[in-house]
Amino acid sequence: xxxxxxxxxxxxxxxxxxxxxxxxxxxxxxxxxxxxxxxxxxxxxxxxxxxxxxxxxxxxxxxxxxxxxxxxxxxxxxxxxxxxxxxxxxxxxxxxxxxxxxxxxxxxxxxxxxxxxxxxxxxxxxxxxxxxxxxxxxxxxxxxxxxxxxxxxxxxxxxxxxxxxxxxxxxxxxxxxxxxxxxxxxxxxxxxxxxx
Ligand code: URA
Numbered sequence: 001x002x003x004x005x006x007x008x009x010x011x012x013x014x015x016x017x018x019x020x021x022x023x024x025x026x027x028x029x030x031x032x033x034x035x036x037x038x039x040x041x042x043x044x045x046x047x048x049x050x051x052x053x054x055x056x057x058x059x060x061x062x063x064x065x066x067x068x069x070x071x072x073x074x075x076x077x078x079x080x081x082x083x084x085x086x087x088x089x090x091x092x093x094x095x096x097x098x099x100x101x102x103x104x105x106x107x108x109x110x111x112x113x114x115x116x117x118x119x120x121x122x123x124x125x126x127x128x129x130x131x132x133x134x135x136x137x138x139x140x141x142x143x144x145x146x147x148x149x150x151x152x153x154x155x156x157x158x159x160x161x162x163x164x165x166x167x168x169x170x171x172x173x174x175x176x177x178x179x180x181x182x183x184x185x186x187x188x189x190x191x192x193x194x195x196x
Pocket of ligand 1: 067
């Protein structure tokens with residue numbers, strides 16, 4: 001029987017885990033992917049940015065947030081003087097593209113989320129910016145809406161007992177459809193930046 005992800009990556013460093021993600025077959029999404037998307041960024045990591053799952057461009061290029069949502073994310077980050085190259089590590093809850101960008105299924109989340117938890121443990125980000133309802137609900141273990149989760153600071157308890165501040169905001173893809181909410185997203189980014 002295949003070894004569960006959590007066990008296989010228990011002692012992996014980031015480079016090892018990247019290879020494990022690229023070769024991962026822990027759920028059915030591996031069948032439809034062109035590229036798994038591990039994430040991108042340097043260390044030390046000031047902010048870990050967590051989106052939902054790779055879209056079409058991300059699946060093609062193997063990099064997170066490289067399509068239209070990614071352009072908006074870069075603009076959001078630069079509004080608070082954060083740069084993709086210097087300050088943040090960007091990843092997703094789900095590392096492989098769901099067909100047609102459908103929402104990930106519970107069994108896919110269960111299979112994949114150990115990677116995110118291990119990324120958090122290894123990167124030790126100063127804070128986590130969670131984009132969109134899906135990622136927020138997964139990371140915070142809630143079914144509350146973005147409207148009720150955004151605008152305040154949450155905490156994620158790590159396995160080592162550290163508390164990492166978490167700020168939730170709208171997903172850039174949602175903001176592209178609902179530009180009227182951008183002002184609120186900017187407030188969320190400022191909230192995250194003020195904590196420095
Ligand atoms: N949307 C996401 O949630 N993640 C990406 O990497 C790209 C688009």
